[in-house]
Amino acid sequence: MPKVSSVVVPYAAYLRVYEPLAAFPEPERGHWTRYARREDRPTCQDELRRSLADLLPTPPVAVPVHESSDAFVLDVDGVVCVCPWRTRLRAWRALDELAGELPAVVLDAALPPLLRHQAAQDHERWLARNPDARPWIRTATWQVPLTWFVVVADEEREYTKGTGAGADCGDGAPSLRYRTPMVQARRRVARGLRALRDAIDEGPLIDGLMDVGRWLEEFHPRSLVELDYGGLVHVLPAGDLEGDHSAADVAEGIEALRRGDAESAGEAYGRLVERWRAVRDRRSAN
Numbered sequence: 001m002p003k004v005s006s007v008v009v010p011y012a013a014y015l016r017v018y019e020p021l022a023a024f025p026e027p028e029r030g031h032w033t034r035y036a037r038r039e040d041r042p043t044c045q046d047e048l049r050r051s052l053a054d055l056l057p058t059p060p061v062a063v064p065v066h067e068s069s070d071a072f073v074l075d076v077d078g079v080v081c082v083c084p085w086r087t088r089l090r091a092w093r094a095l096d097e098l099a100g101e102l103p104a105v106v107l108d109a110a111l112p113p114l115l116r117h118q119a120a121q122d123h124e125r126w127l128a129r130n131p132d133a134r135p136w137i138r139t140a141t142w143q144v145p146l147t148w149f150v151v152v153a154d155e156e157r158e159y160t161k162g163t164g165a166g167a168d169c170g171d172g173a174p175s176l177r178y179r180t181p182m183v184q185a186r187r188r189v190a191r192g193l194r195a196l197r198d199a200i201d202e203g204p205l206i207d208g209l210m211d212v213g214r215w216l217e218e219f220h221p222r223s224l225v226e227l228d229y230g231g232l233v234h235v236l237p238a239g240d241l242e243g244d245h246s247a248a249d250v251a252e253g254i255e256a257l258r259r260g261d262a263e264s265a266g267e268a269y270g271r272l273v274e275r276w277r278a279v280r281d282r283r284s285a286n
Contacts, residue, residue, distance in 0.1 A: 011141055011142055011231045011232060011234065011235060011282075011283075012139050012140065012141050012142075012230050012231050012232070013139070013140050013141075013143065013144045013148075013227070013228065013229050013230045013231075013232050014044075014137055014138065014139055014140075014226075014227075014228045014230050015137070015138040015140075015148050015151070015212075015225070015226070015227055015228075016072065016083045016136060016137050016138075016225070016226040016228065017083060017136045017137075017182070017216070017219045017223050017224070017225055017226075018072065018073075018074050018076065018081035018082060018083045018136075018223055018224040018225075018226065019081055019082065019083070019136070019219055019220045019223045020076075020079050020080070020081050020220055020222050020223065021033055021036075021079075021080050021081070021082065022220070023219070023220035023222075023223070024082075031069070032071060032082045032084075033080075035069075035070075035071060035073070035082070036073045036080050036082060041070070041071075041073060042070055044072070044230070047068070047070070047085055047087060050087075051087070051091070059112060059115050060110075060111060060115070062091065062095055062111050062115055062116065062119050063088055063091040063092055063095065063119045063122065063123075064087055064088045064091060066088070067086065067087070067088040067089070068084075068085040068086065068087040068088065070084075070085045070087075071083055071084040071085055071136075072085075074224060076224050079222070081223065081224055083136045083137060083226075084136050085136075085137065086135050086136060086137070089133060089135050090135050090137060090139065092119065092122075092123040092126075093135065094139070095111070095116060095119055095120070095123075096120075096123075098111070134215065134218050136219075138215070141283075142232075142235075142279055142280070142282070142283040143232075143276065143279060143280070143283075144227070144229065144232065144246065144276075145208060146205065146208075146250060146272065147205065147208040147209045147211075147212050148212070148227050149227070149246050149247045149249075149250035149251075150188055150189060150192040150209060150212070150250055150251075150254065151178075151180065151185040151188055151189060151212065151216075151225055151227065152178035152179075152180050152185070152188075152225070152227050152247050153178070153180065153184075153188070153247060153251065154245055154247050154248035154251065156178045156179055156180050156247075157176070157177075157178055157245070157247065158175075158176070158177050158178065158179065159174070159175070159176050159241070159242060160174060160175045160176075161174055161238070161242070162174035162175070162233075173233055173234065174233045174238065174241060175228075175229070175233060176228075176229040176233060176241060176244065177226060177227060177228040177229060178226070178227040178247060179224055179225070179226045179227075180224070180225050181222075181223075181224060181225075182216065182219060182220070182221055182222065182223040182224065182225055183221060185216055185225040186213070186216055186217070189209060189212060189213040189216065190213070191254070192209055192254050193206065193209055193210065193213065194258075195254045195255075195257045195258040196209065196254070196257065198257070198258070199257040199260075199262075199265075227247075229241075232279065235278070235279050235282055236278070236279065237278075240275065240278070244275065246272055246275065246276075249268045249269075249271050249272050249275075250268070250272070252264070252268045253265045253268035253269055253272075256268060
């Protein structure tokens with residue numbers, strides 16, 4: 001494995017789907033079957049470090065030349081499930097979103113227009129050959145989108161204080177994540193959409209939840225969905241992280257909307273806003 005930067009790149013959360021091996025056609029299924037037996041599988045920090053290393057040359061490598069053959073692996077009740085990294089596809093998608101997040105002068109300095117144009121052309125040609133492609137991982141920087149919390153439940157919350165079980169990233173840091181069966185995730189999205197549509201006509205929350213729902217429908221029904229705070233654990237104070245029950249607040253808000261109790265829904269939303277204010281302030285400072 002090539003040596004890359006040891007710098008940890010934090011401040012991103014992830015929504016991942018782990019599919020059973022049976023969901024993959026051959027020869028890909030054979031590749032993941034062999035891959036799952038490896039003991040030297042890279043961690044999420046390895047992926048982040050590789051991505052950072054690609055940005056150091058001049059000009060930077062905005063999108064990897066080749067697609068990653070790595071994945072995260074879980075044993076779900078005796079069934080091996082994998083979540084392919086698909087780093088190249090995700091890099092293309094992230095590049096498309098950057099224009100709406102960064103001022104033009106900053107974006108041009110970091111990633112020259114010619115480089116972005118070439119990457120966009122490569123993406124178009126690739127999509128023409130792979131029209132049904134979709135990532136197994138969604139990434140959000142400096143936040144966990146509220147729509148992601150709809151997918152999970154508070155009783156599925158897994159918090160570790162960072163005594164070496166920094167677990168999937170192998171960095172010994174605290175971790176906070178939720179894991180839920182796909183059937184439960186889809187059911188919660190459907191219920192959430194019904195409650196929102198009954199309470200409001202339209203808006204970004206409904207649009208975002210519809211988008212998540214469509215994405216989840218593309219995977220095997222026996223998949224597992226994981227919401228991982230990832231590098232955001234480095235931003236939230238330990239006490240706040242341990243007391244973070246954002247999924248419970250979102251569920252309470254949706255239930256209040258279903259009952260027509262706008263006041264209780266507003267209180268739940270207020271707790272979410274207050275909890276994530278510190279993270280938003282850090283983002284603005286950077």
